[in-house]
Amino acid sequence: xxxxxxxxxxxxxxxxxxxxxxxxxxxxxxxxxxxxxxxxxxxxxxxxxxxxxxxxxxxxxxxxxxxxxxxxxxxxxxxxxxxxxxxxxxxxxxxxxxxxxxxxxxxxxxxxxxxxxxxxxxxxxxxxxxxxxxxxxxxxxxxxxxxxxxxxxxxxxxxxxxxxxxxxxxxxxxxxxxxxxxxxxxxxxxxxxxxxxxxxxxxxxxxxxxxxxxxxxxxxxxxxxxxxxxxxxxxxxxxxxxxxxxxxxxxxxxxxxxxxxxxxxxxxxxxxxxxxxxxxxxxxxxxxxxxxxxxxxxxxxxxxxxxxxxxxxxxxxxxxxxxxxxxxxxxxxxxxxxxxxxxxxxxxxxxxxxxxxxxxxxxxxxxxxxxxxxxxxxxxxxxxxxxxxxx
Amino acid sequence: xxxxxxxxxxxxxxxxxxxxxxxxxxxxxxxxxxxxxxxxxxxxxxxxxxxxxxxxxxxxxxxxxxxxxxxxxxxxxxxxxxxxxxxxxxxxxxxxxxxxxxxxxxxxxxxxxxxxxxxxxxxxxxxxxxxxxxxxxxxxxxxxxxxxxxxxxxxxxxxxxxxxxxxxxxxxxxxxxxxxxxxxxxxxxxxxxxxx
Numbered sequence: 001x002x003x004x005x006x007x008x009x010x011x012x013x014x015x016x017x018x019x020x021x022x023x024x025x026x027x028x029x030x031x032x033x034x035x036x037x038x039x040x041x042x043x044x045x046x047x048x049x050x051x052x053x054x055x056x057x058x059x060x061x062x063x064x065x066x067x068x069x070x071x072x073x074x075x076x077x078x079x080x081x082x083x084x085x086x087x088x089x090x091x092x093x094x095x096x097x098x099x100x101x102x103x104x105x106x107x108x109x110x111x112x113x114x115x116x117x118x119x120x121x122x123x124x125x126x127x128x129x130x131x132x133x134x135x136x137x138x139x140x141x142x143x144x145x146x147x148x149x150x151x152x153x154x155x156x157x158x159x160x161x162x163x164x165x166x167x168x169x170x171x172x173x174x175x176x177x178x179x180x181x182x183x184x185x186x187x188x189x190x191x192x193x194x195x196x197x198x199x200x201x202x203x204x205x206x207x208x209x210x211x212x213x214x215x216x217x218x219x220x221x222x223x224x225x226x227x228x229x230x231x232x233x234x235x236x237x238x239x240x241x242x243x244x245x246x247x248x249x250x251x252x253x254x255x256x257x258x259x260x261x262x263x264x265x266x267x268x269x270x271x272x273x274x275x276x277x278x279x280x281x282x283x284x285x286x287x288x289x290x291x292x293x294x295x296x297x298x299x300x301x302x303x304x305x306x307x308x309x310x311x312x313x314x315x316x317x318x319x320x321x322x323x324x325x326x327x328x329x330x331x332x333x334x335x336x337x338x339x340x341x342x343x344x345x346x347x348x349x350x351x352x353x354x355x356x357x358x359x360x361x362x363x364x365x366x367x368x369x370x371x372x373x374x375x376x377x378x379x380x381x382x383x384x385x386x387x388x389x390x391x
Numbered sequence: 392x393x394x395x396x397x398x399x400x401x402x403x404x405x406x407x408x409x410x411x412x413x414x415x416x417x418x419x420x421x422x423x424x425x426x427x428x429x430x431x432x433x434x435x436x437x438x439x440x441x442x443x444x445x446x447x448x449x450x451x452x453x454x455x456x457x458x459x460x461x462x463x464x465x466x467x468x469x470x471x472x473x474x475x476x477x478x479x480x481x482x483x484x485x486x487x488x489x490x491x492x493x494x495x496x497x498x499x500x501x502x503x504x505x506x507x508x509x510x511x512x513x514x515x516x517x518x519x520x521x522x523x524x525x526x527x528x529x530x531x532x533x534x535x536x537x538x539x540x541x542x543x544x545x546x547x548x549x550x551x552x553x554x555x556x557x558x559x560x561x562x563x564x565x566x567x568x569x570x571x572x573x574x575x576x577x578x579x580x581x582x583x584x585x586x587x
Binding site: 017186358 | 394398402404412415416475537541555558562563568569574
């Protein structure tokens with residue numbers, strides 16, 4: 001089959017690889033109908049996440065049709081079922097899964113020893129990601145083996161196009177969780193840093209949850225125009241001070257809820273000198289992340305407010321003003337999305353016409369164009385916000 | 392494909408393995424930049440380890456310290472050249488090339504018995520400079536953000552079929568923030584006797 005394969009920093013190839021096969025009774029194989037490139041794939045593209053190996057298949061936003069089912073998954077799946085695959089692999093049985101914390105499932109990381117050493121405790125297996133999370137082959141391919149398939153799938157109905165359903169795999173529940181874990185209440189002012197695909201979903205989620213004022217922060221006009229389309233007030237951080245503008249919009253009080261949909265790769269520019277220092281440290285491998293957004297959120301958030309972190313961080317961050325955070329009494333919530341916790345509800349909202357996630361797709365191309373689309377997405381060229389690939 | 396075969400030991404039997412490599416996301420300019428980055432590391436280490444030998448070979452015996460400093464410079468420019476910020480590293484390399492050429496030019500005077508070596512070194516550095524310029528212009532062109540990207544207007548993409556205003560709070564009718572995600576109580580609820 002064909003697949004997009006990681007060969008090293010900035011080197012993704014459209015390779016011919018062997019077909020996956022069932023190796024556990026709980027496995028299933030799906031024929032991929034659609035997949036997408038995620039912002040966190042760019043961290044792998046940039047080789048910022050350790051423990052990737054040449055030959056790893058990329059992709060964790062995937063949907064398709066079941067073509068083969070292991071004996072232990074036959075009660076919940078059958079050939080021909082149309083499914084979206086969550087980016088997190090969950091057993092559904094461990095203590096964390098029973099609590100709904102699917103992204104920290106204790107059983108599905110097949111290289112859990114690495115996870116234990118890197119994170120202190122293992123987290124769930126993830127598709128198309130580092131070997132710290134199991135090194136499972138990803139879904140930017142013609143076929144995908146789904147481990148723990150009886151619990152790692154979202155059945156979706158016929159009659160709704162892939163474009164509306166695909167993002168149940170990641171960015172829609174991720175954006176939703178970002179808003180939910182911020183505990184958004186009617187009347188809140190919610191500031192969202194980053195108007196990439198996850199930020200866009202977060203903005204819509206905040207609107208649906210009743211935030212009175214949603215503010216989208218970015219520097220790319222096309223992304224800001226998409227944020228404004230959902231009713232967000234926009235701030236272009238290259239044209240105005242984020243802190244001053246947020247205080248102006250909140251009568252000097254600061255936003256009630258601040259959401260980081262940027263994560264490790266904050267935009268580097270002269271107007272934000274700390275990003276230059278972080279970038280230099282990142283190159284010298286003395287810091288993993290560029291946490292400019294965290295610093296700004298802590299500074300501007302209203303006392304007793306909530307900081308919700310959904311943008312991916314990788315490791316060690318420097319110069320985080322914990323004194324400000326502690327004295328202001330801020331609450332921090334963060335996680336990789338616990339996808340299945342939200343997907344039933346979100347699928348219903350898609351069917352009900354409350355949200356149509358296809359708005360975010362700017363590029364829909366054949367899987368064979370994947371390598372060049374990685375570069376286009378990274379360079380933010382051609383107005384690219386979200387790439388959907390079809391084998 | 393020995394490397395992907397080698398990494399196969401980290402995969403299970405049912406995992407796909409690379410059979411044939413296909414087109415890459417890397418452009419020829421990216422590859423050239425990477426090669427120049429590794430060249431910088433090789434040259435930098437050589438200049439750090441053996442500056443005296445290099446200086447003597449060029450007839451610049453009094454410049455061993457300077458050559459060692461140039462080794463540090465080479466390593467410093469290699470880091471961004473091998474990173475995603477290639478243009479920065481390549482620009483630093485081009486500046487370094489100019490310094491190298493200026494230094495080597497001092498070895499061309501008639502009194503230098505090794506001026507032939509200095510002339511050869513100048514030719515080599517001139518060639519490398521050309522490659523650096525090619526790589527710099529190449530990566531700038533390949534990875535530039537289309538100037539019209541910012542003109543894309545997505546203001547018709549609300550993603551909220553009922554419109555932003557009608558959608559505000561729509562989920563509150565049937566969704567409560569789960570108890571484990573509630574982070575903020577209202578003082579009036581928590582301590583009513585204090586706010587009465």
